[in-house]
Amino acid sequence: PDFLSWSHGEGFIRFFEERCRRQGIYILDEPESALSPTRQIELIRMLRRMDLSGTAQVIMATHSPLLMACPGARLFRISRFGLDPTDFHDTDHFRMMRSFCNDPDGFLAEALYEDEA
Template identity: 60%
Template sequence: MPAPYLRRIWLEPSRIADRAAYPFCLPFLGDDFELSFDRPITIIVGENGTGKSTLLEGIAVLAGYDEAGGGQGYMAVDHSDAIEKMGGELSKALRAGWLPKINNGWFFRAESFFSVARYQDKVNTEVIPGVPMGTPPDYLSHSHGEGFLKFFEDRCKSQGIFIFDEPESALSPARQLEFLRLMRRMEESTICQVVMATHSPVLMAYPGARLLRLTKYGLEPVTVEATDHYKIMREFCDDPAGFVEAVLAGAS
Protein backbone atom coordinates (compact mmCIF):
# COMPACT_ATOMS: atom_id res chain seq x y z
CA MET A 1 0.00 0.00 0.00
CA PRO A 2 1.18 3.57 -0.61
CA ALA A 3 2.11 5.95 2.20
CA PRO A 4 1.01 7.18 4.70
CA TYR A 5 1.32 4.07 6.85
CA LEU A 6 1.03 5.70 10.25
CA ARG A 7 -2.52 7.04 10.10
CA ARG A 8 -3.21 8.30 13.61
CA ILE A 9 -1.74 8.75 17.07
CA TRP A 10 -3.65 9.66 20.20
CA LEU A 11 -3.09 10.08 23.91
CA GLU A 12 -4.48 7.57 26.35
CA PRO A 13 -4.78 9.45 29.68
CA SER A 14 -5.05 6.24 31.71
CA ARG A 15 -1.42 5.49 30.81
CA ILE A 16 -0.13 8.72 32.40
CA ALA A 17 1.26 8.19 35.89
CA ASP A 18 1.96 11.86 36.70
CA ARG A 19 0.24 14.67 34.81
CA ALA A 20 2.58 17.26 36.36
CA ALA A 21 5.72 15.55 35.04
CA TYR A 22 7.35 16.37 31.73
CA PRO A 23 6.36 15.78 28.96
CA PHE A 24 2.73 15.34 30.06
CA CYS A 25 2.66 18.87 31.45
CA LEU A 26 3.08 20.28 27.94
CA PRO A 27 -0.07 22.33 27.26
CA PHE A 28 -0.87 20.69 23.93
CA LEU A 29 -1.02 17.22 25.48
CA GLY A 30 -4.60 17.41 26.67
CA ASP A 31 -6.67 14.30 27.25
CA ASP A 32 -8.16 14.74 23.79
CA PHE A 33 -4.81 15.02 21.96
CA GLU A 34 -4.91 13.34 18.57
CA LEU A 35 -2.93 13.70 15.36
CA SER A 36 -4.01 12.23 12.03
CA PHE A 37 -1.81 11.70 8.98
CA ASP A 38 -3.62 11.91 5.66
CA ARG A 39 -0.70 12.73 3.36
CA PRO A 40 2.74 11.21 2.72
CA ILE A 41 4.46 14.33 4.12
CA THR A 42 3.53 16.08 7.37
CA ILE A 43 5.49 19.13 8.52
CA ILE A 44 5.26 20.56 12.04
CA VAL A 45 6.39 24.08 12.92
CA GLY A 46 6.43 26.02 16.17
CA GLU A 47 8.59 27.93 18.60
CA ASN A 48 11.31 26.33 20.71
CA GLY A 49 9.88 24.78 23.85
CA THR A 50 6.48 23.91 22.42
CA GLY A 51 7.34 20.21 22.36
CA LYS A 52 7.99 19.51 18.66
CA SER A 53 11.08 17.38 19.28
CA THR A 54 9.44 15.48 22.13
CA LEU A 55 6.44 14.73 19.91
CA LEU A 56 8.69 13.45 17.11
CA GLU A 57 10.66 11.35 19.61
CA GLY A 58 7.41 9.80 20.79
CA ILE A 59 6.41 8.97 17.22
CA ALA A 60 9.87 7.54 16.56
CA VAL A 61 9.65 5.21 19.56
CA LEU A 62 6.19 4.08 18.43
CA ALA A 63 7.80 3.21 15.08
CA GLY A 64 10.49 1.19 16.85
CA TYR A 65 13.38 3.66 16.61
CA ASP A 66 15.75 5.01 19.22
CA GLU A 67 14.40 8.28 20.63
CA ALA A 68 17.86 9.84 20.22
CA GLY A 69 18.03 8.97 16.53
CA GLY A 70 18.53 5.91 14.37
CA GLY A 71 16.42 3.10 13.03
CA GLN A 72 15.36 -0.45 13.78
CA GLY A 73 18.21 -2.27 15.50
CA TYR A 74 20.20 0.84 16.42
CA MET A 75 19.17 1.13 20.05
CA ALA A 76 22.75 0.52 21.18
CA VAL A 77 24.24 3.52 19.40
CA ASP A 78 26.27 5.59 21.86
CA HIS A 79 24.46 8.94 21.70
CA SER A 80 25.60 11.95 23.66
CA ASP A 81 24.16 12.32 27.14
CA ALA A 82 23.60 15.98 26.26
CA ILE A 83 20.70 15.05 23.98
CA GLU A 84 17.37 15.56 25.68
CA LYS A 85 15.24 12.44 25.28
CA MET A 86 11.68 12.39 26.56
CA GLY A 87 9.95 10.65 23.68
CA GLY A 88 10.22 7.28 25.38
CA GLU A 89 8.09 8.50 28.26
CA LEU A 90 5.57 10.09 25.89
CA SER A 91 5.32 6.95 23.77
CA LYS A 92 4.16 4.97 26.81
CA ALA A 93 0.95 7.03 26.82
CA LEU A 94 0.47 7.15 23.05
CA ARG A 95 -1.47 4.75 20.87
CA ALA A 96 -0.99 4.43 17.13
CA GLY A 97 -3.11 3.35 14.19
CA TRP A 98 -1.20 1.86 11.24
CA LEU A 99 -2.32 0.71 7.78
CA PRO A 100 -0.17 -1.35 7.56
CA LYS A 101 2.45 -1.32 10.34
CA ILE A 102 5.85 -0.46 8.83
CA ASN A 103 9.07 -1.27 10.66
CA ASN A 104 11.52 0.31 8.22
CA GLY A 105 12.82 3.86 8.11
CA TRP A 106 14.92 6.23 10.19
CA PHE A 107 14.71 8.95 12.80
CA PHE A 108 17.17 11.69 11.85
CA ARG A 109 18.42 14.09 14.49
CA ALA A 110 21.24 16.52 13.78
CA GLU A 111 22.54 16.14 17.35
CA SER A 112 23.06 12.41 17.01
CA PHE A 113 24.04 12.24 13.33
CA PHE A 114 27.75 11.78 13.97
CA SER A 115 27.30 8.97 16.48
CA VAL A 116 24.98 7.11 14.11
CA ALA A 117 27.29 7.76 11.13
CA ARG A 118 30.33 6.65 13.12
CA TYR A 119 28.54 3.44 14.02
CA GLN A 120 27.59 2.86 10.38
CA ASP A 121 31.15 3.41 9.17
CA LYS A 122 32.41 1.01 11.85
CA VAL A 123 30.03 -1.96 11.60
CA ASN A 124 29.60 -1.73 7.83
CA THR A 125 26.94 -4.44 7.75
CA GLU A 126 23.85 -2.61 6.56
CA VAL A 127 22.37 -3.41 3.16
CA ILE A 128 22.16 -0.09 1.28
CA PRO A 129 20.56 -0.04 -2.20
CA GLY A 130 23.22 0.42 -4.88
CA VAL A 131 26.14 -0.02 -2.47
CA PRO A 132 28.12 -3.31 -2.50
CA MET A 133 27.92 -5.21 0.78
CA GLY A 134 30.96 -4.49 2.91
CA THR A 135 31.67 -1.09 1.37
CA PRO A 136 32.08 1.53 4.12
CA PRO A 137 29.55 4.38 3.74
CA ASP A 138 32.31 6.78 4.87
CA TYR A 139 29.89 9.53 5.95
CA LEU A 140 32.42 11.21 8.21
CA SER A 141 34.84 12.05 5.38
CA HIS A 142 32.28 14.55 4.06
CA SER A 143 31.36 17.94 5.46
CA HIS A 144 28.48 17.88 7.94
CA GLY A 145 25.90 18.94 5.36
CA GLU A 146 27.25 16.67 2.62
CA GLY A 147 27.44 13.71 4.99
CA PHE A 148 23.90 14.42 6.13
CA LEU A 149 22.59 14.45 2.55
CA LYS A 150 24.50 11.30 1.60
CA PHE A 151 23.06 9.61 4.66
CA PHE A 152 19.54 10.64 3.58
CA GLU A 153 20.11 9.62 -0.03
CA ASP A 154 21.31 6.14 0.95
CA ARG A 155 18.36 5.38 3.19
CA CYS A 156 15.38 7.11 1.65
CA LYS A 157 15.12 4.83 -1.37
CA SER A 158 13.34 2.08 0.56
CA GLN A 159 9.86 1.75 2.00
CA GLY A 160 9.49 3.22 5.46
CA ILE A 161 8.52 6.04 7.76
CA PHE A 162 11.18 8.74 8.00
CA ILE A 163 11.19 11.24 10.85
CA PHE A 164 13.29 14.40 10.53
CA ASP A 165 13.90 16.70 13.48
CA GLU A 166 15.08 20.08 12.15
CA PRO A 167 17.26 18.72 9.32
CA GLU A 168 18.07 22.28 8.23
CA SER A 169 20.43 22.63 11.22
CA ALA A 170 23.01 20.73 9.17
CA LEU A 171 22.13 22.20 5.77
CA SER A 172 23.04 25.45 4.06
CA PRO A 173 20.27 27.18 2.07
CA ALA A 174 21.58 25.55 -1.12
CA ARG A 175 21.64 22.13 0.56
CA GLN A 176 18.08 22.70 1.76
CA LEU A 177 17.06 22.96 -1.90
CA GLU A 178 18.71 19.59 -2.49
CA PHE A 179 16.79 18.22 0.46
CA LEU A 180 13.54 19.47 -1.12
CA ARG A 181 14.39 17.49 -4.24
CA LEU A 182 15.05 14.43 -2.09
CA MET A 183 11.63 14.88 -0.47
CA ARG A 184 10.05 15.02 -3.93
CA ARG A 185 11.71 11.74 -4.90
CA MET A 186 10.50 10.16 -1.67
CA GLU A 187 6.95 11.33 -2.29
CA GLU A 188 6.96 10.17 -5.91
CA SER A 189 8.14 6.72 -4.85
CA THR A 190 4.78 6.37 -2.95
CA ILE A 191 6.51 4.12 -0.38
CA CYS A 192 7.90 6.76 1.98
CA GLN A 193 6.10 8.62 4.75
CA VAL A 194 7.79 11.73 6.14
CA VAL A 195 7.08 13.45 9.46
CA MET A 196 9.28 16.51 9.92
CA ALA A 197 9.75 19.37 12.36
CA THR A 198 11.48 22.43 10.97
CA HIS A 199 12.17 26.13 11.47
CA SER A 200 13.06 26.57 7.79
CA PRO A 201 10.50 28.45 5.63
CA VAL A 202 12.14 26.78 2.62
CA LEU A 203 11.37 23.28 3.85
CA MET A 204 7.95 24.09 5.25
CA ALA A 205 6.94 25.42 1.81
CA TYR A 206 7.11 21.93 0.29
CA PRO A 207 4.03 21.75 -1.99
CA GLY A 208 1.27 19.36 -1.03
CA ALA A 209 2.56 18.68 2.47
CA ARG A 210 0.27 19.00 5.46
CA LEU A 211 1.68 21.95 7.42
CA LEU A 212 0.76 22.14 11.10
CA ARG A 213 1.65 24.73 13.74
CA LEU A 214 2.20 23.51 17.28
CA THR A 215 1.32 25.94 20.06
CA LYS A 216 0.26 25.56 23.68
CA TYR A 217 -3.28 25.23 22.35
CA GLY A 218 -2.44 22.24 20.19
CA LEU A 219 -1.85 21.54 16.50
CA GLU A 220 -3.56 23.63 13.84
CA PRO A 221 -3.29 23.84 10.03
CA VAL A 222 -1.29 26.84 8.88
CA THR A 223 0.03 28.35 5.66
CA VAL A 224 3.71 29.15 5.21
CA GLU A 225 2.91 32.84 4.92
CA ALA A 226 1.11 32.81 8.29
CA THR A 227 4.06 31.38 10.22
CA ASP A 228 6.25 33.63 12.34
CA HIS A 229 9.27 32.08 10.62
CA TYR A 230 8.18 33.36 7.22
CA LYS A 231 7.12 36.77 8.52
CA ILE A 232 10.46 37.38 10.22
CA MET A 233 12.48 36.24 7.20
CA ARG A 234 10.37 38.42 4.90
CA GLU A 235 10.95 41.48 7.07
CA PHE A 236 14.67 40.72 7.09
CA CYS A 237 14.87 40.22 3.31
CA ASP A 238 12.95 43.44 2.65
CA ASP A 239 15.49 45.52 4.61
CA PRO A 240 18.35 43.52 6.20
CA ALA A 241 20.19 46.47 7.73
CA GLY A 242 17.06 48.18 8.99
CA PHE A 243 15.70 44.94 10.40
CA VAL A 244 18.88 44.17 12.35
CA GLU A 245 19.14 47.75 13.59
CA ALA A 246 15.56 47.59 14.87
CA VAL A 247 16.24 44.29 16.65
CA LEU A 248 19.39 45.62 18.30
CA ALA A 249 17.67 48.85 19.28
CA GLY A 250 14.95 46.84 20.99
CA ALA A 251 17.55 44.93 22.98
CA SER A 252 19.13 48.04 24.49
Protein backbone atom coordinates (compact mmCIF):
# COMPACT_ATOMS: atom_id res chain seq x y z
CA PRO A 1 0.00 0.00 0.00
CA ASP A 2 0.99 3.60 -0.58
CA PHE A 3 0.96 4.90 3.00
CA LEU A 4 2.10 8.36 1.87
CA SER A 5 -1.11 9.00 -0.06
CA TRP A 6 -3.09 9.40 3.20
CA SER A 7 -2.88 11.99 5.96
CA HIS A 8 -0.20 11.44 8.60
CA GLY A 9 -2.66 9.88 11.06
CA GLU A 10 -4.50 7.79 8.47
CA GLY A 11 -1.20 6.57 7.04
CA PHE A 12 0.01 5.59 10.51
CA ILE A 13 -3.19 3.66 11.27
CA ARG A 14 -3.12 1.84 7.93
CA PHE A 15 0.58 1.03 8.32
CA PHE A 16 0.05 -0.29 11.83
CA GLU A 17 -3.06 -2.28 10.80
CA GLU A 18 -1.06 -3.99 8.09
CA ARG A 19 1.89 -4.76 10.37
CA CYS A 20 0.03 -5.70 13.55
CA ARG A 21 -1.27 -8.92 12.07
CA ARG A 22 2.21 -10.38 12.42
CA GLN A 23 3.65 -11.98 15.52
CA GLY A 24 6.30 -9.86 17.19
CA ILE A 25 7.35 -7.14 19.56
CA TYR A 26 6.31 -3.63 18.53
CA ILE A 27 8.03 -0.54 19.88
CA LEU A 28 6.06 2.70 19.47
CA ASP A 29 7.43 6.13 20.28
CA GLU A 30 4.69 8.65 20.98
CA PRO A 31 2.23 7.38 18.36
CA GLU A 32 -0.27 10.01 19.51
CA SER A 33 1.77 12.67 17.71
CA ALA A 34 0.24 11.41 14.45
CA LEU A 35 -3.22 10.64 15.81
CA SER A 36 -6.36 12.56 16.69
CA PRO A 37 -8.22 11.33 19.78
CA THR A 38 -10.55 9.36 17.49
CA ARG A 39 -7.60 7.68 15.81
CA GLN A 40 -6.06 6.98 19.22
CA ILE A 41 -9.20 5.00 20.06
CA GLU A 42 -8.73 3.05 16.81
CA LEU A 43 -5.16 2.30 17.88
CA ILE A 44 -6.40 1.13 21.30
CA ARG A 45 -8.80 -1.27 19.56
CA MET A 46 -5.93 -2.67 17.51
CA LEU A 47 -3.71 -2.99 20.58
CA ARG A 48 -6.51 -4.78 22.41
CA ARG A 49 -6.93 -7.27 19.55
CA MET A 50 -3.18 -7.87 19.58
CA ASP A 51 -3.24 -8.43 23.33
CA LEU A 52 -6.15 -10.87 23.12
CA SER A 53 -4.46 -12.81 20.32
CA GLY A 54 -1.40 -13.34 22.51
CA THR A 55 0.91 -13.11 19.50
CA ALA A 56 2.39 -9.67 20.06
CA GLN A 57 3.83 -7.45 22.74
CA VAL A 58 3.86 -3.66 22.56
CA ILE A 59 6.29 -1.34 24.28
CA MET A 60 5.18 2.26 23.96
CA ALA A 61 6.40 5.66 25.08
CA THR A 62 3.42 8.00 25.29
CA HIS A 63 2.12 11.19 26.87
CA SER A 64 -1.47 10.41 25.89
CA PRO A 65 -3.85 9.66 28.77
CA LEU A 66 -6.06 7.81 26.26
CA LEU A 67 -3.27 5.44 25.28
CA MET A 68 -2.11 5.09 28.89
CA ALA A 69 -5.62 3.90 29.78
CA CYS A 70 -5.48 1.00 27.31
CA PRO A 71 -7.01 -2.04 29.07
CA GLY A 72 -4.36 -4.42 30.33
CA ALA A 73 -1.53 -1.91 29.95
CA ARG A 74 1.24 -1.93 32.54
CA LEU A 75 2.57 1.60 32.94
CA PHE A 76 5.99 2.63 34.08
CA ARG A 77 7.18 6.15 34.73
CA ILE A 78 10.81 6.85 33.92
CA SER A 79 12.47 8.61 36.84
CA ARG A 80 16.00 9.23 37.99
CA PHE A 81 15.65 6.04 40.04
CA GLY A 82 14.67 3.88 37.08
CA LEU A 83 11.28 2.53 36.07
CA ASP A 84 8.48 3.06 38.58
CA PRO A 85 5.13 1.27 38.14
CA THR A 86 2.26 3.75 37.98
CA ASP A 87 -1.42 4.09 37.15
CA PHE A 88 -2.58 6.45 34.43
CA HIS A 89 -4.71 8.34 36.99
CA ASP A 90 -1.48 9.26 38.78
CA THR A 91 0.27 10.78 35.76
CA ASP A 92 0.74 14.52 35.31
CA HIS A 93 -0.72 14.24 31.81
CA PHE A 94 -3.98 12.71 33.05
CA ARG A 95 -4.29 15.24 35.87
CA MET A 96 -3.72 18.12 33.46
CA MET A 97 -6.30 16.86 30.97
CA ARG A 98 -8.81 16.21 33.77
CA SER A 99 -8.32 19.77 35.05
CA PHE A 100 -8.80 21.16 31.57
CA CYS A 101 -11.95 19.08 30.91
CA ASN A 102 -13.45 20.01 34.28
CA ASP A 103 -12.96 23.76 33.73
CA PRO A 104 -11.48 24.75 30.34
CA ASP A 105 -11.81 28.51 30.88
CA GLY A 106 -10.39 28.43 34.39
CA PHE A 107 -7.60 26.08 33.37
CA LEU A 108 -6.52 28.31 30.47
CA ALA A 109 -6.87 31.50 32.52
CA GLU A 110 -4.58 30.02 35.17
CA ALA A 111 -2.11 28.72 32.57
CA LEU A 112 -1.94 32.11 30.86
CA TYR A 113 -1.60 33.90 34.19
CA GLU A 114 1.34 31.67 35.15
CA ASP A 115 2.96 32.50 31.81
CA GLU A 116 2.66 36.24 32.50
CA ALA A 117 3.90 36.05 36.11
